[in-house]
Amino acid sequence: MSARKLSEIGGVLPALVTPFDQDEAFDEGRMRSIVDFLVGRGVNGLYIAGSTGEAFMMSPEERKRVLEVVVDEVKGRIPVIAHVGAISTYHSADLARHAEKVGADALSAVPPFYWGFTHDQIVGYYRDITAATGLPMCAYNVPLAGLFGFDLIKRLAEIPGVEGIKYTAPTHSEIMRIKAEIGSDFVIYSGADEMAMSGMAFGADAIIGSFYNTIPEVYLALLEAMAAGDLKHAEELQATANAIIYFTLARSPNAAIKRTMAWQGADAGYCRKPFTNYYDAAAEDQLKAEYAALKSERKLTGVNFLDAL
Template sequence: MSALSKITGVLPALVTPFDENENFDEGRMRAIVDFLIGRGVDGLYVTGSTGEAFMMSPEERKRVLEVVTDEVKGRVPVIAHIGAISTHLSIDLARHAEKVGADALSSVPPFYWGFSQDQVVSYYTDITASTGLPMCAYNVPLAGLFGFDMIKRLAEIPGVEGIKYTAPTHHDIMRVKAEIGSDFVIYSGADEMAMSGLAFGADGIIGSFYNTIPEIYLALYAAVKAGDMAEAKALQEVGNAVIFFTLPRNPIAAIKRSMAWQGADAGYCRKPFGNFYSAAEEESLKAEFRAFKAERGLTGVNFLDAI
């Protein structure tokens, strides 16, 4: 059994709280970690896309991970995203992640320059050779999607034990399990397709909205595991309603505000992301969500019930 296979369930792609001046807010981060663990999440995925990793310096990324692992204190597994364009930088972040107690690594492929498949394979090979932690590759449109043949190549690298699969081609999840092996771990990364990913064989789900509506996705995960697909579908519909309403409204900033309404103030985003700085802007967002809740007749969504 791979080390990564012990990390399953619902894992928020953790937000990173910044204060009004765009500085990392350690106090808010500690409160968020406790909030999510208290809600019952199964692990945390740190400094990924939702965590605004590419808005931060390497030193800041390290500090965020240090604070998270210190606050978690082994209560749930922590996957540290250490992706960068430079192998040298990613190895530095990977070694630091191992030193501070992360349980696994994850990385987008190197992007921007259009690296060849051989160069991408070399990137993952070099990183996994640098630590003893398992690696979860990250298949995401923002950094370039892997085809099935590429996933097979990555799976042959010692230490690459799974993939975060954020693509709509969920038939490949089933194919990966069949052709690469059932112990190659797959995390479904599209929040709006969590039910589908799990139904096709994903071992867990990693996503942005699990920061603010974890109760919906924890119940969805349990329903799929229990074989109650009608309940899972109903929960996915609730999740999707929230997601598609939020996406046009500065989504990461809106997620952070909706966490605050539940007692876990997640601060602000770094520019050029938008924010809701003033009380009037935030009240306007609340009013939109209240109207949305009433129109859809939604119940059991914590942050909507809180406003």
């Protein structure tokens, strides 16, 4: 059984990148360095092998190894949520059992996708995966896999062991409705990096996202400002984050996040194709120059990777 309930896993949780070497093999050494880097930066937990972690670029065996390395390197310092979503219940349940065996604190899963599964089939998928272990489940509401309507979220919340949801839809008014109609103890992780302030304002309990790999200091400060009721400062921090996010989204974002981590001393390696990479030194120098220009033009302060340029 899990030593934690989902409600005990809060704060800023990076959706962890998965480092690959130039031959596209999982790089265990880089992963261990990334984990130590983020723990040292004060993040509150890690979300493993999700979309940002390129889960669907890996075999089930590779996903298991990634989780094993992360849990081993974390050594209980912060909670670990293992994403086990797949199209088949069989594979997801197998990944879930493995996650429990190696010491993950909780599970998460995207719904089954591609074939247009019915609501009953989606509910059955979550029920079967959650029943396979004693770990709490966090459902995952994300456009890439198909968004849940409120009625489906309500059905998922009735499944024993489904204790929360990673909410990456832009309809943040629904966060408030979930809390009001499903219950305040149903945990909501706001999953849209560019709307973290909004998610927290509408009642989310914590945040999970891609850019927390590279600018965790901005989001740690944002959550602190929200807790203190300093909305002006929180807005300033969200604006800083958003300037970086929108700039990065136009520049092969998965690869750019990994390179900006490297500039801070945490080399996150490369992505698997067909994602684009910055293999060429000249291309990376150009990327640095573009970020330096952004810093100057937008007068961005308090961002470690920009200060490291």
